Amino acid sequence: MSALSQRALNRALLARQLLLERADVALPEALARIGGIQAHYAPAMYVGAWSRVAGLERESLTRALEDRSAIQATLMRSTIHLVAPGDYWPFALAVREARRKSWLRSVKDATAPKMAGAARTIRAALADGPLTRAQIEELVGKDRARGVGLWVDMVRVPPSGTWERRRADLYALAEDWLAPGRTTAAEAVDHLVRSYLRGFGPASKHDVASYTGFRVGELAPVFKRLKLDRHESEDGSELLDVPGSPLPDPGTPAPVRFLPVWDATLLVHARRTGLLPEALRPEVFSVKKPHGTPTFLVDGAVAGAWRYEDGRVAIEPWTKLDRATRSALDEEAARLAAFHA
Numbered sequence: 001m002s003a004l005s006q007r008a009l010n011r012a013l014l015a016r017q018l019l020l021e022r023a024d025v026a027l028p029e030a031l032a033r034i035g036g037i038q039a040h041y042a043p044a045m046y047v048g049a050w051s052r053v054a055g056l057e058r059e060s061l062t063r064a065l066e067d068r069s070a071i072q073a074t075l076m077r078s079t080i081h082l083v084a085p086g087d088y089w090p091f092a093l094a095v096r097e098a099r100r101k102s103w104l105r106s107v108k109d110a111t112a113p114k115m116a117g118a119a120r121t122i123r124a125a126l127a128d129g130p131l132t133r134a135q136i137e138e139l140v141g142k143d144r145a146r147g148v149g150l151w152v153d154m155v156r157v158p159p160s161g162t163w164e165r166r167r168a169d170l171y172a173l174a175e176d177w178l179a180p181g182r183t184t185a186a187e188a189v190d191h192l193v194r195s196y197l198r199g200f201g202p203a204s205k206h207d208v209a210s211y212t213g214f215r216v217g218e219l220a221p222v223f224k225r226l227k228l229d230r231h232e233s234e235d236g237s238e239l240l241d242v243p244g245s246p247l248p249d250p251g252t253p254a255p256v257r258f259l260p261v262w263d264a265t266l267l268v269h270a271r272r273t274g275l276l277p278e279a280l281r282p283e284v285f286s287v288k289k290p291h292g293t294p295t296f297l298v299d300g301a302v303a304g305a306w307r308y309e310d311g312r313v314a315i316e317p318w319t320k321l322d323r324a325t326r327s328a329l330d331e332e333a334a335r336l337a338a339f340h341a
């Protein structure tokens with residue numbers, strides 16, 4: 001078994017995240033392939049989807065939220081994600097207990113019985129239709145409102161959480177919004193791990209744990225149950241993968257791409273791929289930039305920042321760009337500006 005170089009892992013991530021080549025598929029299929037898009041800032045999920053799906057228009061993502069072919073909810077790492085309908089229930093069930101334990105450890109005076117009582121109150125109120133965050137806080141108080149979604153499954157529904165109304169503060173009962181899932185807790189965790197590896201692998205056990213919010217030890221039975229390929233990184237670490245997943249040639253050219261704030265490919269679980277050079281990490285994530293920084297990729301790595309202003313996308317290179325690369329960036333920036341307009 002030959003070791004996979006960082007460049008090989010980089011190209012694998014780009015291919016699986018549809019950043020090596022945009023996919024000519026419907027949005028729900030794309031979401032299923034990449035494991036969802038982080039979406040705590042609504043425009044970011046639109047840009048993230050645009051960079052991955054061929055010909056995507058803003059209106060088509062909004063329509064997907066309205067017709068429930070894409071679901072917006074708080075899931076992994078207690079972060080809002082945009083996911084395919086078939087992934088919502090397995091993801092929600094998989095992370096439920098871990099998120100509850102974390103909440104109870106971190107919030108003073110929070111107990112499971114108190115939160116279960118708050119959940120009953122919210123469930124009864126949601127039976128009459130969606131509630132805003134403010135209405136939920138009125139019913140159970142601000143502290144419990146922050147965690148009640150761990151005891152009653154809720155999704156964030158339009159018109160909130162869209163490009164036009166960006167704050168995702170309108171909630172509905174998940175079981176009313178889409179058919180309840182029929183899966184066991186173990187099957188749900190298996191689904192989540194396979195989804196992660198399909199979208200971000202090959203990856204180490206620690207990477208899987210970092211993304212899903214589990215401890216490595218908690219995932220040990222899952223790694224034993226699943227039929228996974230084993231690879232090796234250049235430093236000798238074991239990497240896991242779903243059989244048949246793309247492993248492009250490391251020499252495959254990578255086009256320029258624009259990424260939104262907090263794109264999941266740049267988080268620490270994907271450090272092995274070199275998509276975000278470590279020297280540039282403070283430029284993207286720091287206490288001075290709590291909202292993160294939109295970035296662009298050149299040859300599969302972050303090479304600068306971008307911003308939309310006055311009807312155009314301005315770029316700020318952090319590395320030297322040759323003429324051909326600058327031309328490609330300008331063309332992609334013009335397309336992104338048209339997407340914003």
